[in-house]
Amino acid sequence: ASIPDFSIDEAGFTVELTDKHVTFHAASTEGLEIVTGFQVNNLGLDIDHTPAATPGGQATTTGELLGTILIAGIDLNLRALLEQGAGSGSDITFETSAATGSAIPIGNLISDLAAFGSITVPASIDGALLSNIISTYQVGKELTFGFDVSLETDGKSVIISVLLRMSKNGTSWTKVFEGLVTAGDLEFDVSFSQSASEKSFYASLRPGGVGEMDLRNLLLNFVDDPNNVIPSLTVSLNEAFVAYNKETTQAKGTLLFGVSVGAGMTFSDLPLVGPMLNGQTIGVDSVMISYATSSLTMPQVRKMNLSIPANKPKLPEVDLNSGVGMSLLMAFGKLKQYMALPVAEQAPPSSPGTPAPAPTQPERDGKWFPVGKKMGPLSIDRIGINLKDAKLIFGLDATVAVGPLTLLLEEMTLGSPLDHFAPEFGLRGFGLGYSAGPVSISGFFLRNPTTEEYAGAALIQTSKLTLKAVGAYAMTANGPSFYLYAYLGYPIGGPAFFFVEGLAAGFGFNRSVRTPEIGDVKTFPLVAIAVGDEDFLTVAERMATGGYVPIDPGKIFLAVGVRFTTFKQLDSFLLIIATFGDSFRLDLLGLSKLVVPAPVPGATPKTPLAEIELAIKGTFAPAEGFVGVQAQLTKNSYILSRDCTLTGGFAFFTWFAGSPHEGDFVISLGGYHPQFSRPSHYPVVPRLGLNWTLTKEITIKGQLYFALTPVCVMAGGRLEATFKSGGLKAWFIIGADFIIGWKPYMYDARIYLNMGVSYTFWFFGKQTVSFDIGADLHIWGPEFSGTAYIDLGIVDFTVEFGAGASQTVNPINYSEFKETFLPGSNLATVSIVSGLLKEDNLDAAGNVMEIGNNTTPAEKVWVVSPKEFELNTDSAIPAKTVQGITLPATISQNFGIGTMDVGNSGLETFHTITITKDGEDVSGNFLYDQITKSYPAALWGSKLKPDKNDTRTINGLLSGVKIKARPPLDPDQMGFLDQGVFTFQMLQIQRDAVGAGLSFAKTSGPVTVPASNADRDKILASLGFDAAQDFETGGSTDDDLALAGLHDPVVGSYS
Structure with a gap:
């Protein structure tokens, strides 16, 4: 390599004579100038030569050029390796290791580089603190400085690795800032905004990034706990970006992380809908999942888009909330529109319980946007978007109209997993409408994706006939489950008192009917469909989605109903539902409406004089030990005027064997005594009442009630009239509440009367003057006696009247108790429970009578199986002691005869069991257990005068004995034989x-x-x-x- 010229202040070398190894070192205090005023200092040169170890081998020569750069107060050590064999044209590049220590302002770096000319720092990092500074210098060509910048956001701080690249261009230097953001295994190239006022940047994913990744793992780089903000989603990364924006008013900037997932989807690919679009596109151009550390307004998003390169995905130009969201660019023909969908971790489903009836328009998953666009025969009402189970699903509500036929498509869906593109189609349901001449047909068909149940309804109407039908089908682990219910509205005829106007029938397999409370009978779909007060399709949709006929494995039901009129005055519908399976149940639902006078067809409607509508419900459930009948006026009932409303109900409930309330019963007309504490299993019965707003000044109210329980009889009522005009008010109230005991006969009544007047006026504030008189009466008997407390406002006093009888109750004797409360015969009975083979009739001589002999038998004989034999005894009198046998459990002693004033300790009752064979006692050959049930406390309580809130039944009293044959020995068990049988x-x-x-x-x-x-x-x-x-x-x-x-x-x- 070509080593630049520099003067040497010191030099030295060493030579190893044995192996001819040579080292050379030189140093200079003279600097190597890069640009005037900026140079590499403390230059040094080290060369190391090692000869070949063997003849013909390769000798090695290495070297390095050293120096330092003082920048921002930090000495950076530079080092350039000299390669063996490099020619004189090779470049020498100095590199530094990262300088750790305290962060320094970026301004210090820029000022020390002033010799290179003006440097414009991107606004997003201007004023930032730098750390981990490194540098490289390619002699005579390029000088770079790298450092890390930390930007504060509302989430985690984001670290940008910034590179300042300064390249020599003739006599000047070109300065460029580059950046890199790292998120896990992904690297994002940063593009800084060129505006000096915009503190924003955009970083795009480098090509060749990870194809699939869990978004939670990605968000670990920006969020402390991503589990709280996003569900676990594995997505296919087509494009990804990191964007940053900081307003001058913000202490911290906003970081936005986005991932472009999947490919575009179009409804043009859907069957039925696609061909109707006439080449136009309805679908999704792009899908983006993003996370923002704080909210961004649409103007802020648009401003950030200005810094994004043209070939990169833009941010959705909508308001973006903080947290995780989904943005979609939807295409409606030539119209493009952004839609935003929040993404949140889905809560686990709740435990099942009793479902409430669904609303007419049920809540739907995801987010729905109105569209209101028509394309040929297709009218698009709205588009829905949902993210569920890592699938992106688009829904479409649309209507297709062709001639007299209208088809409503409900939630036609197109979806795909986010980690790969695999389109899936679905349809929640469709509605059908047809109208031509006198015939009209309407209906719908729905699919429940949770239970995979298909439910539907149809309505066919002509000028004389109406046919309504609802049904559902589902395949379960126990086989198919379905039901069908239909109502035919057609005047079949009959006598005037029972003129049939329509018939209903239904059948269900692996289904049961969830009958309503008495107050909901009128709106119960199986009744409402026949009565016709509501729109049929509205009722049918409620039926399909409300869980009224749920899947119930092993159950079968049959339903038969009839709608009829009585003398054209009374319009009634009765429906009987029989349920079979592990138990039998019979339900009755009905609605009867009286309008006086009856409306005349074709005449102008007039307000009737009276309208009384009665809901009816009955239940017979042997397995549950329950029989109940209820009737209740609906809120539509009135007389004389619609302002004179009628209320009230009736109930008869009784419980028998199989129920924990066995022996209890209640009959109520209008409810109970005000101080009566209604047991939870007693029905709620509204007062028989009248509420009449006669004028805006006068109101009249009246109430009545009667109730019979095992403890007592209750009756009472109240009448109230009120006049109010301005500040003047007058009132009249009278009421009575009775309690009547059984044997011994007694009654106790409280009667009250109050009337008064008041006037309210302003005189130095609100003032009221009032005057009232009243009386409270207490009556008891027999003999008729009582006291009255009279209040005349200014004086009050008490008056005694009647026979003055004591309020104590006289007990009855046993003869009267037996005659009144006990059956005349058959105080004890015996019944065969199981093991009966046949029953023979015997004549007086004890011979078996032949079949066909109609003579009254003298005796009946049971022929039983000794293996399955079981016999029960039952007594009308509870027993405290069993004689003749021994029972394994303790017998309850907690009862007496209250009407005779005999307490628990004063009463002894016996239940005697005798079993003989040929005159010999064989009771030891059988097993025994006690049978208990509830008895009325009014008969077997310990109080002579029971309180109205006393317990109505006494539970756990012995009523009989269960008798079973001893089981035979198992084959693997050895019996015991008398030793004497082996002697000889x-x-x-x-x-x-x-x-x-x-x-x-x-x-x-x-x-x-x-x-x-x-x-x-x-x-x-x-x-x-x-x-x-x-x-x-x-x-x-x-x-x-x-x-x-x-x-x-x-x-x-x-x-």
Whole structure:
């Protein structure tokens, strides 16, 4: 290499004589001038020569040229390697190692480089502190300085590696600032804004960067915890950038990181829609996912775009919120429009529960933008964008109209994974409309992507007929699940009191019907479809999305309904739903409407005198031990005027075996006593009431109620009238609340009355003058007695009236209790639960009666299997003691007879079990367990006068015994035998064996069986038979002896 000329102040060399190794060192205090006023100081030269180790080998010579540059107060050590064999035309380039230490202002560097001419520092790094400074010098050609600059943002600080490149051009120097931002394995080339006032830069991804990467890993360079701001997304990086902007009013700048992912997608590729676009484009030109450390306004974004090279992707010119977002450039024909979509970590799904009915327009995933553009027969209503499961999905709501046919496409989707382009098409549903002449058809079909359920509805109308149908289908792990429900509106006819106007029917497989509360019967879709007060398609969409007929493996339901009128005054619809599967259930839903007078078809509508609409609900669920019937007026009910509204309801609930509330019941008309604490399993029943706003000054309100429970009977009411005009107010209130006990008969009532007047006026502030009188009465009996407290405003007093009877209750005796509350016969019953093989009828003589004998049997006999046999006893009287057997558990003693004033300790009841065989007790051959249930506290409580809030039932009382045969021993178990069965003793035979002393002759050939044979007669006699009397003989082989095997043998020859 050509070493520049410089004077030497000192020099030296060494020579190793053994191996001829030579080193040379020279140093100079004279500088090597780069430009006037700026030079390389402290020059030094080191050369090392090593001869070849073997003859013909290669000798090596190395060298380096050393120096220092003083810049910004820091000495940078320069070093240039001298290559062996380089010619005189080779360049010598000095390089430095990074100078660590305290950061220095960039202004100090620029001032020390003043000898090179004016240097304009990019505004985004002007005033920044520099660190890790390095330098290179190519002698006579180029001088560079590299350093790191840290820029503060609302996220992590961003580090830019800046390079100031100064190249000699004749007698002048060209100065250029370059930059590099590193994010993980990605490198971004920085383009600084050339404006002195714009503190911004744009850095684009270098070609050949990573093809796929998780955005969370990328954001680690800019965010402390990216898990909180973005879901895990692996994307294919086509383009990526880092942009920075700082306003003069900002303490910290805004950093924007963006990734351009995937390829453009167009709806032109979709079936059905594509051919209708007539060559126009609807789709996505580009997709960008970005992260901003703070928000950017549209003007700020436009300003940043000015610094982006022409061949690089521009920032979306929309308002960008802080955090992660998605920006799309949509194409609608020739129109281009940016759309922004927030991206957030999706929350986990909640546990299922009872679903509420969905709104008519359900919330949809993603973000939807109105379009309102028509292209030929296609009308585009809106475009939707959604990011889900690392897939970008675009939705389209559109309408296709061709002649009398209209087709509504709902959420037709086009999507693709972000890590590779693989378009996927989908359709949430479609609507259909057709109208030609007297025939109109409308309907829809929807797909639920979560359950893969397909639901639909159809409406067919002519001038006389209406057919409405809804249904759904889904394939589940338990097989297909579907339902179909239809209503035919057509006047079929019938008598005036039951004139059929329409029929409904439904069937469901692996489905059940989720029946509504009584207050929601009117809007329940299966009822609303038949009643027709709502638009059918609105009801059907609610049906399809509201979970009213959910998937229920193993369940089957049948539904039958009828709509009818009664004397053209009463319009009713009743629907019966039977559900089968692991249990049986029967539900009744209905709606009945009375309008007086009934509207006349074709006449001008008039406000009716009264309109009363009653919702009905009934349930019979044997497996749950429940029967319930409810009826309730809807909010549409009124009389005389629509300002005179009617309210009220009725309920009858009872619980039997299978329910935890077994034995309890309630009948209510209008609710309960105000102080009655309603148990959670009792129905809510609104007051029978009237609320009439007669004029704007006069209001009348009235309420009534009645309720019957196992504890007591409640009844009461209230009437209130109010007049209010300006500051004047007058009122009248009367009410009563009764409680009536069972045996012993008693009643207790509180009656109140209040009336008054008040006047409010302004006199040194708001003043009110009022006067009222009232009375509170307490009545009890029998005999009729009571007290009254009377308040006349200025004086009050108490009056006693009636018989003055004590408020204590007299108990009844057992005879009265038995006659009133216990069944006349069959206090105890026995029932076969399992193992019954047959049932025989016995006559008076104990013989089994033949089939077809209609005579009343004297007795019935069960023939049972000993293996599966199970018998239950039941008693109308709860028992405290079981006699005749031993039960494994303790029996509850917590009951008495309150009406007799007999407490828990004063009552003894018995349940006796006796099992005999041929007069012998065999109860030890069976297993026993107690059967408990709930009994009414009004009968078996311990209080003579129960409180209205006392417990209505006493749970866990013994009502009977379960009797089962002991199970047989398993084959691998050994039973126990009495030792005596194995004992024995030797006996001496006292006589010869039967036949001893008899002579037998050996004959050959057949023999004749004689009618009489002395030897044979002896044998028979020894066996206890009389041959002459007990047998018929005569030589025939079919006589009694032959059949018994005792005829003479056929003797032949023996070998």
